[in-house]
Amino acid sequence: MIYVDNAATTKMSKEVLDSMMPYLTESYGNASSIYSFGQQNRAAIENARETVANLIGAKPSEIFFTGCGSEADNWAIFGAARKNIKKGKHLITSVIEHHAVLHCFQQLEKEGFTVTYIPVDSEGLVNVEDVKNAITPETTLISIMMANNEIGTIQPIKEIAQIAKENNIVFHTDAVQAVGHIPVNVEDLGVNLLSVSAHKFEGPKGVGFLYVKTGTWLSQFMYGGAQERNKRAGTENVAGVVGMATALKIATENLDANMDKCYKLRERFIDGVLSNIKHCRLNGSRTKRLPGNANISFEFIEGESLLLSLDLAGIAASSGSACTSGSLDPSHVLLAIGLPHAIAHGSLRASFSHGNTFEEVDKIVEELIKIVQRLRDMSPLYEDYLKGKK
Amino acid sequence: MYSEKVMDHFSNPRNVGELENANAVGEVGNAKCGDIMKIYMFIEDDIIKDIKFKTFGCGAAVATSSMATELVKGKTINEALELTNKAVVEALDGLPPVKMHCSVLAEEAIRSCLADYYRRQGIDPTPIVGCSCNCEECHAHDHE
Ligand SMILES: Cc1ncc(COP(=O)(O)O)c(C=O)c1O
Ligand code: FES
Numbered sequence: 001m002i003y004v005d006n007a008a009t010t011k012m013s014k015e016v017l018d019s020m021m022p023y024l025t026e027s028y029g030n031a032s033s034i035y036s037f038g039q040q041n042r043a044a045i046e047n048a049r050e051t052v053a054n055l056i057g058a059k060p061s062e063i064f065f066t067g068c069g070s071e072a073d074n075w076a077i078f079g080a081a082r083k084n085i086k087k088g089k090h091l092i093t094s095v096i097e098h099h100a101v102l103h104c105f106q107q108l109e110k111e112g113f114t115v116t117y118i119p120v121d122s123e124g125l126v127n128v129e130d131v132k133n134a135i136t137p138e139t140t141l142i143s144i145m146m147a148n149n150e151i152g153t154i155q156p157i158k159e160i161a162q163i164a165k166e167n168n169i170v171f172h173t174d175a176v177q178a179v180g181h182i183p184v185n186v187e188d189l190g191v192n193l194l195s196v197s198a199h200k201f202e203g204p205k206g207v208g209f210l211y212v213k214t215g216t217w218l219s220q221f222m223y224g225g226a227q228e229r230n231k232r233a234g235t236e237n238v239a240g241v242v243g244m245a246t247a248l249k250i251a252t253e254n255l256d257a258n259m260d261k262c263y264k265l266r267e268r269f270i271d272g273v274l275s276n277i278k279h280c281r282l283n284g285s286r287t288k289r290l291p292g293n294a295n296i297s298f299e300f301i302e303g304e305s306l307l308l309s310l311d312l313a314g315i316a317a318s319s320g321s322a323c324t325s326g327s328l329d330p331s332h333v334l335l336a337i338g339l340p341h342a343i344a345h346g347s348l349r350a351s352f353s354h355g356n357t358f359e360e361v362d363k364i365v366e367e368l369i370k371i372v373q374r375l376r377d378m379s380p381l382y383e384d385y386l387k388g389k390k
Numbered sequence: 391m392y393s394e395k396v397m398d399h400f401s402n403p404r405n406v407g408e409l410e411n412a413n414a415v416g417e418v419g420n421a422k423c424g425d426i427m428k429i430y431m432f433i434e435d436d437i438i439k440d441i442k443f444k445t446f447g448c449g450a451a452v453a454t455s456s457m458a459t460e461l462v463k464g465k466t467i468n469e470a471l472e473l474t475n476k477a478v479v480e481a482l483d484g485l486p487p488v489k490m491h492c493s494v495l496a497e498e499a500i501r502s503c504l505a506d507y508y509r510r511q512g513i514d515p516t517p518i519v520g521c522s523c524n525c526e527e528c529h530a531h532d533h534e
Binding site: 300301302304305308309312321322323324330340341342345377378379380381383 | 408427
């Protein structure tokens with residue numbers, strides 16, 4: 001199988017698994033217990049905390065482990081909105097956020113908050129001026145994702161964080177697609193809250209963390225035991241946080257080399273597709289983009305058929321088509337950058353990892369040429385197009 | 391997620407293409423919803439002598455088009471009008487629940503094509519074929 005869906009999830013490395021194994025087997029003590037059998041796990045957790053903190057430029061006391069990236073997003077948004085409710089009930093986000101963010105804001109609207117959804121340009125970029133202009137005296141939270149999961153666009157987070165700071169507003173960024181893939185330093189970015197998920201950078205699934213800058217007002221997330229400094233109850237996932245720390249350490253140590261490799265893979269893929277297949281377009285920015293992300297729309301064909309055909313050829317990728325999501329609308333991100341529905345339905349996302357090869361890229365392009373032609377030959381839209389041209 | 395039959399009809403669709411001598415054409419669905427089915431028929435002596443389809447849509451949409459055309463090929467108009475989406479789904483060994491609407495489209499496409507046949511004969515198709523649009527989200531577009 002050729003796996004190019006690394007934005008969905010990644011393969012855990014042997015090194016990561018090895019680091020986790022003791023905590024999945026012999027070292028099963030509860031980290032909250034007083035005996036040394038539990039305390040050695042407490043030490044492992046605090047080590048992991050220190051490791052990830054150092055890797056993103058934070059203090060260990062600013063790292064709160066969570067059950068996933070979605071949880072970190074939920075906590076940041078509900079936590080900041082509710083904690084600062086006396087100051088105001090206006091929130092700002094963008095139209096291209098992941099559902100883990102968007103659906104939180106939609107829920108808050110039902111609870112009486114007002115939300116401004118900042119639009120994006122045709123490349124998926126948020127305009128910093130738009131954010132500035134949306135701010136009211138009532139605004140308490142701005143949440144803009146660092147890198148988009150579908151089209152890979154990287155936002156001007158530092159600039160937006162600066163504006164939030166000047167206006168004394170909490171700033172959150174969903175960095176789930178960014179951390180481990182591009183340089184992320186919370187000090188440099190100037191953010192208050194930042195969400196991370198381990199399985200996106202070759203760590204285990206079901207673990208993540210929220211960075212909370214000292215002094216940021218945020219309410220408790222999970223009620224119960226005193227774990228995570230009384231803010232997020234629940235017996236710790238020791239193996240998970242240890243695996244996440246190992247994965248982030250490896251990803252950071254190899255960051256430059258991985259970015260370079262992913263960039264080359266993706267450029268070869270984009271060039272290969274655009275130069276061999278007619279009537280397709282690259283979605284997102286060619287430059288302000290995650291190194292491993294390619295998102296291409298093929299006119300006249302539908303994405304699920306494309307994915308099924310690729311799967312039959314042993315290739316795993318993803319699409320923003322409505323047919324793959326079970327809803328009637330194609331991806332909100334593709335619609336937000338102005339794609340007509342029909343073209344958004346025909347999108348393909350290939351997300352590369354450093355483990356992919358150039359041979360794989362060439363093979364995918366080769367298969368795509370055949371598949372796209374086959375599906376177009378079946379498509380009434382393509383027939384209309386050809387007849388209209390005659 | 392799909393049965394072997396669905397995958398077979400998706401990878402080797404029967405009756406795919408255009409029909410040069412078609413005397414009935416029906417198209418339903420729209421690009422906005424992500425699915426369009428177009429059916430061509432050549433009808434003689436009330437019998438569907440030949441049939442072809444083109445589909446823009448998911449795997450289920452392609453497979454149901456393929457199966458529906460197989461099921462009505464060589465049949466009389468009346469037999470074809472009795473084709474239900476349920477019969478198409480059964481012939482495909484089932485579809486996931488979220489994909490049932492794609493099979494409705496196949497049934498509609500056949501009806502819309504037969505309606506076009508009657509219209510070309512100067513006969514009002516509504517009493518015979520009924521309203522072919524029972525999909526709430528996507529309006530059926532009869533081919534002109
Ligand atoms: C941008 C973004 N945010 C949040 C999430 C959710 O992360 P998790 O799967 O760990 O809940 C994802 C992954 O699907 C993502 O891509
Ligand atoms: S055509 Fe869209 S779900 Fe089947």
